Amino acid sequence: MDIKKVHIVIPIVMAGIIGYLGTKIMDIKKVHIVIPIVMAGIIGYFGTEIMDIKKVHILIPIVMAGIIGYLGTKIMDIKEVHILIPIVMAGIIGYLGQTDLNEAFSVLPSIPHISRPSSQPVRQVDLDETSLVISRQTDLNEAFSVLPRMSYPQPFVDKPQRTDVLLMSPWLAPIMWEGTFNRDILNAQYRQKKFVVGVATFAVKKYVRFIEGFLGSANKFFLSGHRVNFYLFTDHPEKVPSMKLAPEKSLFIIPVQNYSRWQDISMNRMDIISNRIRTHWHYEVDYLYSMDIDVQMFEHIGVEIIDTLVGTISSWQYTKPRDSNSYERRPESRAAIPSGEGDFYYAASFYGGSVSEVYKLTTACFKGVTEDRANGIEAKWHEESHLNKYLLYHKPTRLLSPEYYWDEELPRPQIIRVKRLSSVRKDLEEVRS
Numbered sequence: 001m002d003i004k005k006v007h008i009v010i011p012i013v014m015a016g017i018i019g020y021l022g023t024k025i026m027d028i029k030k031v032h033i034v035i036p037i038v039m040a041g042i043i044g045y046f047g048t049e050i051m052d053i054k055k056v057h058i059l060i061p062i063v064m065a066g067i068i069g070y071l072g073t074k075i076m077d078i079k080e081v082h083i084l085i086p087i088v089m090a091g092i093i094g095y096l097g098q099t100d101l102n103e104a105f106s107v108l109p110s111i112p113h114i115s116r117p118s119s120q121p122v123r124q125v126d127l128d129e130t131s132l133v134i135s136r137q138t139d140l141n142e143a144f145s146v147l148p149r150m151s152y153p154q155p156f157v158d159k160p161q162r163t164d165v166l167l168m169s170p171w172l173a174p175i176m177w178e179g180t181f182n183r184d185i186l187n188a189q190y191r192q193k194k195f196v197v198g199v200a201t202f203a204v205k206k207y208v209r210f211i212e213g214f215l216g217s218a219n220k221f222f223l224s225g226h227r228v229n230f231y232l233f234t235d236h237p238e239k240v241p242s243m244k245l246a247p248e249k250s251l252f253i254i255p256v257q258n259y260s261r262w263q264d265i266s267m268n269r270m271d272i273i274s275n276r277i278r279t280h281w282h283y284e285v286d287y288l289y290s291m292d293i294d295v296q297m298f299e300h301i302g303v304e305i306i307d308t309l310v311g312t313i314s315s316w317q318y319t320k321p322r323d324s325n326s327y328e329r330r331p332e333s334r335a336a337i338p339s340g341e342g343d344f345y346y347a348a349s350f351y352g353g354s355v356s357e358v359y360k361l362t363t364a365c366f367k368g369v370t371e372d373r374a375n376g377i378e379a380k381w382h383e384e385s386h387l388n389k390y391l392l393y394h395k396p397t398r399l400l401s402p403e404y405y406w407d408e409e410l411p412r413p414q415i416i417r418v419k420r421l422s423s424v425r426k427d428l429e430e431v432r433s
Contacts, residue, residue, distance in 0.1 A: 152182055165401070165415050169343070175313070175399045176304050178418040183302050187225065190303040196227045197306070198285035198355075200273050203234040203293045204258045204265050206431045210294040210424060212241045219245050221297040221420075229285055232293075233272060266348075267383045270366040277359045289352030292423070294431075295405070299420040307398035309353040309361070311391050315402035315410055317345040328385040333377050334368035335385035337392055346391050348384035350405045350421065353397070364390055 160167065161180045168174060199218070203211050215230065222228060228249045234240060235258040245251060256272065259265045273290060281288060287306055317325050322342035328335040352358055365386040372379060379385035406412070406422045 150184060150188065152185065169395075169399060171395045173395065173397050173399055175401055176404070177401045177415075178403060181304050183300065183304065186303045190226065190306065194227075195286040195306070196229060196284065197223055198229045198231060198281055198288040200231045200233070200269075200276070200288065200290045201293045202256070202265070202269055202272075203232060203236075203240075204256065205235065206433075207293050208234060208236050208239045209431075211239075212243065213296050213424065214291075214293050215243055215245070215251065217297040219243070219249055221300050223302060224300060226303065231276070231281075263378070263382050267366075267369050270362040270369065270383050270386070274359060274362040274366060277355055277362070282355050282359070285355060287352060288355050288358045289350065290348075290358075292349040294424045294426060295349065295421050296424060297421045299418050301404065301420050305352075305398070305400060305404070307353060307396075309357045309391075309394065309396045310351060310398045310400060311344070311346040311387075311396040312350040312400040312405050313402050314345045314347045315406045318402050320345070326381055327388055328380045330377070330380075332375065333379050333385070334371045335379035335389045337389055341392065342388075343392060343395075344399065346384075346388050346396075347405050348381075348387045349423070350400065351387065361387070361390055361394070 162177060165177050166175055167177065167180060174180075199222070201214065211232065211234075215232075218228075218230065224246070226248060230245075230249065230251045231254060232240065232251060233254050233256040235256055237253050237255050240253055243251070254276075259268065269290065273288075277288070289305070289310075323339060325342055325345040327337040327342055327345070329339060330336055331338075351361075353361075365383060368386045368389065369379075369383065403416055403418050403420050406416060406419045408422050408425050412419065
């Protein structure tokens with residue numbers, strides 16, 4: 001029954017037929033309305049079971065049909081005709097009720113279906129339109145659940161938490177700094193959503209040496225208490241150490257080829273992520289983040305990073321004027337940002353967002369990489385240059401401060417109160433050879 005709104009016709013028509021016959025057979029006025037109501041409820045229930053939509057909405061036309069049907073018999077004292085009132089009203093309310101219940105009824109075109117166990121949430125993504133629809137069956141208790149009671153200082157609009165840093169971008173995207181949010185409130189809110197976060201990371205060639213440090217720190221500090229899937233791409237699956245992760249965290253090892261140049265490994269990550277979203281991840285996770293493997297976490301990174309499109313401000317260039325940033329300026333490159341333009345300089349070491357937005361980003365960036373290759377040019381900072389071009393014209397909805405990717409080679413200024421994630425000290429020439 002691949003239908004959306006028309007299914008309401010079934011209980012309505014059946015209610016009409018039974019209601020009409022009920023009046024003819026039983027010659028009663030009030031009681032016969034029970035028959036179509038019960039029948040509508042049964043059919044409505046099984047209809048929702050078959051079509052994998054919510055059940056509660058059928059109560060609206062059923063209850064309204066009963067009330068109007070009862071009042072109709074009292075006021076008009078008729079037998080057969082009054083059944084038209086609840087039928088028409090049930091149709092109107094059923095249609096309007098479904099129109100409002102977008103989550104229950106909206107079905108967007110999707111890529112070919114992949115069977116999954118019925119107990120798993122169904123995630124359908126139209127990757128051409130880059131829309132994400134997540135269908136979940138919830139009961140009323142879950143739908144109307146509230147945050148648990150907790151005690152915390154009252155916020156005041158005239159007393160900002162911090163005045164030493166920029167807290168909001170010019171396009172009103174929040175910038176996450178220590179001291180600007182309450183993680184307990186955020187965790188309580190996001191636990192109701194039951195989202196799944198994916199992390200894509202690459203350990204190719206000599207970078208396999210960083211796997212244990214990355215996974216060990218991420219297991220402890222990254223989205224503690226929330227479901228996380230780590231997707232590790234490596235050309236040496238046999239070298240991945242055996243590690244015990246928290247119950248809510250899972251590791252998936254995905255073999256991948258290496259390339260002779262580290263630049264090619266870096267630039268092809270966008271293509272690999274884009275393809276994997278299309279074939280697997282849009283069914284498996286709600287949000288997706290790409291992170292370098294040669295990092296470790298030292299403080300909690302929590303749900304404050306969750307948003308539609310997220311970029312991390314580079315620790316190397318967060319105070320530089322735009323004309324001094326490391327943007328690609330050569331007009332012949334698809335990553336070129338014209339002189340006088342640019343917001344922040346974003347690090348390709350940590351970015352992400354909703355699955356559909358990351359698909360758009362990675363697809364567009366790799367298309368730019370491909371066109372540059374065809375024209376015999378390579379952007380200044382490879383895929384990071386293309387990332388900055390994309391985020392200039394597709395503004396992030398949330399920005400992570402340099403706390404979220406601090407470079408160990410830099411001295412820490414006072415505004416960096418917490419070093420949440422940091423690159424590992426290493427000989428770049430040696431590990432890239």
